């Protein structure tokens with residue numbers, strides 16, 4: 001017991017000396033015992049979210065019937081024919097398939113593409129799923145053929161590859177950034193997909209609710225661009241703080257506002 005008390009007293013004395021020295025020589029440092037908190041506070045921030053909604057101040061497209069007669073194996077997959085709307089909006093004008101990305105504000109920074117997971121582009125029902133997507137330079141693009149027929153994935157000049165019915169999966173990468181790459185199928189001219197290829201991970205695509213979220217963006221000032229295949233593009237300045245940021249966009253039939 002006695003030994004314990006002596007050690008405790010010594011420890012208290014030592015702490016007192018340490019405190020005195022610190023307050024005299026390094027007043028900015030934290031009190032002993034708070035080192036862990038300080039380390040956490042100075043760890044690099046993961047970043048913040050930019051969120052928002054895209055809306056369209058107009059009517060959605062009438063459904064177009066896509067004629068797949070050229071390939072009976074495509075045609076056979078639809079009883080009533082395949083219908084498609086290039087502009088799809090929700091009840092309040094929520095606009096889906098808008099590609100949103102940080103166009104500028106990241107100069108001088110480089111980002112490694114994630115090794116996993118791969119971005120998936122499926123060919124199913126002689127249609128691309130998804131129609132609009134984003135990927136980083138060098139990131140794996142897993143292209144699937146879920147159809148009992150041959151497709152050809154033409155993303156010239158990056159790649160142009162045939163995919164017979166027996167080839168169910170292939171992997172490709174993009175070597176250079178571009179917004180947007182148009183992917184076409186040489187076998188089925190109605191098949192189109194759009195891929196935004198970027199050097200950074202800061203991009204998103206609006207869902208059926210018109211909403212998007214770009215995550216983990218460091219605080220700073222950026223220019224966002226919103227792209228829609230029929231409605232064009234719109235840019236917006238955004239300041240990201242530790243509270244994140246909101247950037248909504250409204251597309252109109254004559255452009256954006």
Ligand SMILES: [Cu+2]
Pocket residue numbers: 126150151152185186187188191
């Ligand atoms: Cu095809």
